[in-house]
Every structure is written in C-alpha cells, then in structure tokens.
Amino acid sequence: MIDILIGTLCTIGAVAILIAAIGILRMPDFYLRLSVTVKAATLGGGLLLLSAAFYFPEEVSVTTKAVAIIFFLTLTAPVAAHLIGRTAYFIGTEKWKGTIRDDLAGMYDKETHQLGSGDNEGDNISHPSS
Amino acid sequence: MTLSTYIDYVILPILGVALLLVLVRIFKGPTIVDRVIALDLLITIGVGVITVFSISTQKSTFIDVAMILALIAFLGTIAFSYYLEKRGRK
Numbered sequence: 001m002i003d004i005l006i007g008t009l010c011t012i013g014a015v016a017i018l019i020a021a022i023g024i025l026r027m028p029d030f031y032l033r034l035s036v037t038v039k040a041a042t043l044g045g046g047l048l049l050l051s052a053a054f055y056f057p058e059e060v061s062v063t064t065k066a067v068a069i070i071f072f073l074t075l076t077a078p079v080a081a082h083l084i085g086r087t088a089y090f091i092g093t094e095k096w097k098g099t100i101r102d103d104l105a106g107m108y109d110k111e112t113h114q115l116g117s118g119d120n121e122g123d124n125i126s127h128p129s130s
Numbered sequence: 131m132t133l134s135t136y137i138d139y140v141i142l143p144i145l146g147v148a149l150l151l152v153l154v155r156i157f158k159g160p161t162i163v164d165r166v167i168a169l170d171l172l173i174t175i176g177v178g179v180i181t182v183f184s185i186s187t188q189k190s191t192f193i194d195v196a197m198i199l200a201l202i203a204f205l206g207t208i209a210f211s212y213y214l215e216k217r218g219r220k
Binding site: 003011025037049052055066073076077084088 | 145147163166168181190193197203204208211214
C-alpha cells in the first residue's frame, strides 16, 4: 500500500521535472524559461524528497533531513530566481518579440540600480500621497 | 513489480531524459544567464536523482549528499548573479 503511494509521488515528481526540462528547452525567451523552470523543478524535487521521507519511516533522521531539504528548496528557489532575473534585466537580456509590455522600463536608476516609482525623475525615496 | 524495479526502469530514465534536455540548453544557451538557470535546474534534477537512487538502493546515506548539493546550487546562483551585475555596472 505504501509502495503505491511512493510510486505515485515519484511519478508525479518525475513528470513535473520532465516538464521543466522541456520548458527550458522550448521557451523562446530567458524570462519565460525562468518562470517555467523554477516552479516546476521545485515541485518535482519536493515530491521526490517527500517520497523518500515516506520510504524511510523507521529512521527519524532521514525524514527530518528530507523535510529540511524541501523547506530549503522552497525557501531559496524564489530568492535565486528573483536575483538572476534582476541581473538579467540589468545586463540587457533581450526580450521575446511577442512581449508587449515592460513595466520596469525607465524605472531603474542606471548608476545606483535603485528602483524608483517613476513619478518624478531623480526622486526615488518616498512620495507623499500621490 | 517492486518499487525498486519501477524506479530503476521508469523514474530514472525519465530523469535522465530531463538531464539531457537541460544539457542541450547549456550548450545552446544564447546568453550567460540562460546557462546559469540551466545549471541551477541541472543541480535540482541531480538532487532528485540522488533521492530516487537512495530509495532504489535502500541506503539512506545518500540524502546527505542531496542536502549539500541543494546548498551549493543556491550559493552558485547567488554568486553568479552578484558578479554578473557587478560586471555590467563596471
């Protein structure tokens, strides 16, 4: 019975990882590739680790380690994706030709890499009620 | 059909095909950030492969390796993004 549960979890995780790999190969743009891979790979890796946590129930340390890895993956994958996406925007990675809107255009200070709201030029500290 | 043979003949080939597809993106990748996220995905799939292999061989020691590999993937991506941004700023 527990084998069927573990096999199902492993299958869903492996298919999610395969979808992530197909996505990183087929998507036309860096930003689309980033948005595909991070979510699907985190889901797949988390499910595989969950099946390992179910498979070794008599060893508490293994279950704890698997849960710790799941926690760590879900904590760090969005942070790493945000940082690499921000860097890609700064170094001028080109967008897909089908992209119709870029809300960040002109919002970043070129020198200090600080994000402004775009209301007043050169004043990106705070804006009182506007 | 036991769980071990199911993992050996179904799950591990699926993960191997995924690794090959990501490797194609690492070789093709037009920009360096594409290669960085492909490397990140490669290490995440590696964590999954190690976990599944530890289930298949019933040795729970391999989970430690997966933990260290997950740490190194995060650090690598952070370091790449930090220094690429610094290089672009000059």
